[in-house]
Amino acid sequence: MMSVLLSDDNPFQTLIAEANNNSATLQSRYENHRVARNSQQSAKILADSFPGWSLDEILKRLDGPGKEDGFVDPRNCLVIWARPSPQVRDLICFIQNELKSISPSLWLMPPENLHITVLEVAHSLTEEQIEGLVQTLLSSKDVTSADIAAYPCSHSTRLIKPMVSFDSTALALSFVPAAGECLEVESNSDNEHYTYHHLRRDVFDMVRQTKVPVASRYIVPSAHLTIARFISQDGFVVKGSDGTETVDHLRVKLLVDKIGEINQKLENEYWPKEGATREGGEWIVGQEGLVIRRGRLWYGGGEYVPLG
Numbered sequence: 001m002m003s004v005l006l007s008d009d010n011p012f013q014t015l016i017a018e019a020n021n022n023s024a025t026l027q028s029r030y031e032n033h034r035v036a037r038n039s040q041q042s043a044k045i046l047a048d049s050f051p052g053w054s055l056d057e058i059l060k061r062l063d064g065p066g067k068e069d070g071f072v073d074p075r076n077c078l079v080i081w082a083r084p085s086p087q088v089r090d091l092i093c094f095i096q097n098e099l100k101s102i103s104p105s106l107w108l109m110p111p112e113n114l115h116i117t118v119l120e121v122a123h124s125l126t127e128e129q130i131e132g133l134v135q136t137l138l139s140s141k142d143v144t145s146a147d148i149a150a151y152p153c154s155h156s157t158r159l160i161k162p163m164v165s166f167d168s169t170a171l172a173l174s175f176v177p178a179a180g181e182c183l184e185v186e187s188n189s190d191n192e193h194y195t196y197h198h199l200r201r202d203v204f205d206m207v208r209q210t211k212v213p214v215a216s217r218y219i220v221p222s223a224h225l226t227i228a229r230f231i232s233q234d235g236f237v238v239k240g241s242d243g244t245e246t247v248d249h250l251r252v253k254l255l256v257d258k259i260g261e262i263n264q265k266l267e268n269e270y271w272p273k274e275g276a277t278r279e280g281g282e283w284i285v286g287q288e289g290l291v292i293r294r295g296r297l298w299y300g301g302g303e304y305v306p307l308g
Helices: 011-018 024-046 057-062 086-102 127-138 145-154 196-209 247-269
Strands: 076-080 115-123 160-164 170-177 223-229 237-239 243-246 282-285 291-295
Touching: 011 024, 011 196, 024 160, 024 170, 024 196, 024 223, 076 127, 086 160, 086 170, 086 247, 115 127, 115 196, 115 247, 145 291, 160 223, 170 196, 196 243, 243 291, 282 291
Parallel strands: none
Antiparallel strands: 076 115, 076 291, 160 170, 160 282, 170 223, 237 243
């Protein structure tokens, strides 16, 4: 099991230190973050002043009714992802179908593109800039891309308690780090204390050790997979007698209520209880290794970085 040299300014270590390296406290921070955000976003979206969904203007040009042939996403990135298990993908498929019943115009993330971002290394750069970072990564001898990809195989982490998180731009399936729930091992096992947030911390420093700078936007306590985005107001506007279109607040509320209904079902059926977790309610992250991707990957695409 390789050791990782932690840097003093690792942003993920900050939260671990604040939580006194306690997995239950870390789980609570993740839970509080997503609950507070959902509450905040719900109030904003249900307000009379809500102007409508914040559409993804680039995705609109890449897919859907407004697709523009020949348009290319200008943003190039370098990321480290984990792919969901088949059981989590099945759960997401169910949720997407439920959402689609209320909002047919939603853009749904294809199953093969689903991912959780363990670490965003670089974003919104040119192809040449990303190529330079990739070459630095591949030339590293101390820590290789293969070391990074394989790391969770020897540092197992579990995510539990799925919940749909949302704002005016997109919807995601979020999880929280496990804190010993349903472990079939001795209670003093290290597996109970090494969490998804520890994994993010270690991967951050492994990338640093390759001499690749990390410019991540996502250091908040969140473990989520984007499952849908808004690319149209269709179904959420009403036309007045003068022909002007305004937000249909009733339809907006129907979607928010549907999310609440889904989340209640998830809590009732997929959260740990009675010493067990239903398939799809628990996810062992990176069980088959992490995925290092480069290029135009905002919506789950891009290209694999070789494992040196």
